[in-house]
Amino acid sequence: MLTNGPARRVTIFINEDAKHHMTPLHDAIMTYLMHKGVAGATATRAYSGFGFGQTLHTPKIEVLAEHLPLRIEFVDTPAKVDEVLPTLYEMVTDGLIEVQDTTVVRAGQSAPAHRLPREHTAAPARLLRVFLGEADQWHGEALYDAIVKKLRMMDVAGATVYRGILGYGAKGHEHKRSVLHPMRDLPVMISVIDRAEKIAEASAEIESMLSDGLIVTSDVEMVRVSRGGSAAESTGAPDAVGKPS
Numbered sequence: 001m002l003t004n005g006p007a008r009r010v011t012i013f014i015n016e017d018a019k020h021h022m023t024p025l026h027d028a029i030m031t032y033l034m035h036k037g038v039a040g041a042t043a044t045r046a047y048s049g050f051g052f053g054q055t056l057h058t059p060k061i062e063v064l065a066e067h068l069p070l071r072i073e074f075v076d077t078p079a080k081v082d083e084v085l086p087t088l089y090e091m092v093t094d095g096l097i098e099v100q101d102t103t104v105v106r107a108g109q110s111a112p113a114h115r116l117p118r119e120h121t122a123a124p125a126r127l128l129r130v131f132l133g134e135a136d137q138w139h140g141e142a143l144y145d146a147i148v149k150k151l152r153m154m155d156v157a158g159a160t161v162y163r164g165i166l167g168y169g170a171k172g173h174e175h176k177r178s179v180l181h182p183m184r185d186l187p188v189m190i191s192v193i194d195r196a197e198k199i200a201e202a203s204a205e206i207e208s209m210l211s212d213g214l215i216v217t218s219d220v221e222m223v224r225v226s227r228g229g230s231a232a233e234s235t236g237a238p239d240a241v242g243k244p245s
Helices: 025-035 078-091 145-151 196-209
Strands: 005-015 041-045 069-076 097-105 120-132 158-161 166-168 175-177 187-194 214-227 242-244
Touching: 005 078, 025 041, 041 097, 041 196, 078 097, 120 158, 120 196, 145 166, 145 187, 145 196, 166 187, 187 196, 196 214
Parallel strands: none
Antiparallel strands: 005 069, 005 097, 041 069, 120 187, 120 214, 158 187, 166 175, 214 242
């Protein structure tokens, strides 16, 4: 178990398309670290980079986007790092492994779930979904951002913004991200769950802000599951599961 005190940080640099026994190398490494009980690991994808071959890998050029660099990082006790390093050396045949001494100043441990009361509440609610374009504007700012700010001012329980990767609307225009058009008008959906009367107010406000889009509402059952605290403290969309009625 990772505790406060001396530790080691391991950083692994590999390419996204690297393989290990026909499996993506980054997946194999993460699975191995989890199997060995490493406290935690994070894999991040870089936007661009180059290595010993002095070739710049970037998503701006499709043929070079396949080799984008990945960074896997974890912190654990010196004993645990010494245990997993030999296998990592065997797995990473083309890449870089960096090991640094570090100090853990706070190792947060979540309280055991069985010690916290489990609360479950269910109530009828309304689901509001707004479909618009990423490039849509409202008084000089992104429309989806302005809508979320308006919802917060109205004390709506919560809202989540989803960014699509492909879509088309009533006009039949395809919206997608590509190498040639990296910043094209991608589809955006805003999802909101709250009481019926609050959703009605929010829908009216959003309709006045939309110039081209779609608003959909439906009846749902809002189920809230939490451990500790009061269920009444938060009933926002990210923490609630909406089930169509």
